[in-house]
Amino acid sequence: MSPHRSESTEDHLERIHELVEAKGYARVTDIAEALGLSRSTVSNMVRRLASRGFVNYERYRGFTLTPAGREVAMMIKARHRTLSDLFELLGLESATIQDEVEEIEHHLRPQTLALFSSLVRFWQANPAELEAFLQFHRRASGN
Numbered sequence: 001m002s003p004h005r006s007e008s009t010e011d012h013l014e015r016i017h018e019l020v021e022a023k024g025y026a027r028v029t030d031i032a033e034a035l036g037l038s039r040s041t042v043s044n045m046v047r048r049l050a051s052r053g054f055v056n057y058e059r060y061r062g063f064t065l066t067p068a069g070r071e072v073a074m075m076i077k078a079r080h081r082t083l084s085d086l087f088e089l090l091g092l093e094s095a096t097i098q099d100e101v102e103e104i105e106h107h108l109r110p111q112t113l114a115l116f117s118s119l120v121r122f123w124q125a126n127p128a129e130l131e132a133f134l135q136f137h138r139r140a141s142g143n
Helices: 007-023 028-035 039-051 067-089 094-107 110-125 127-141
Strands: none
Touching: 007 028, 007 039, 007 067, 028 039, 067 094, 067 110, 110 127
């Protein structure tokens, strides 16, 4: 996570991006529902995001991401995908993957994420190596 972006900022940008991809715009109500927050909390955050250049916002209308907001959202999405792919390769269940990703995604340093990304690509390109690791893990854990 950037020192200039909080978890809340990133969560909002991620949800806005998802909605814009699905509908072409996002609304405060949609974000509030997706994040389990009040509309006033989301409205305040959207105004802050707009003042920081991440969101095109007109009061009482839908909003979209600026190029800068879209860039941040794409980085967040890539981070989310890397972690989801890693945990899926390791055989975790879908619900566990979602919970784990949400818990840790904001707390990884870029170099850690880059390492995980390389590991995912390595295991995808070398499934026998992944299987060897999984067999080692099963033996080591007694499963």
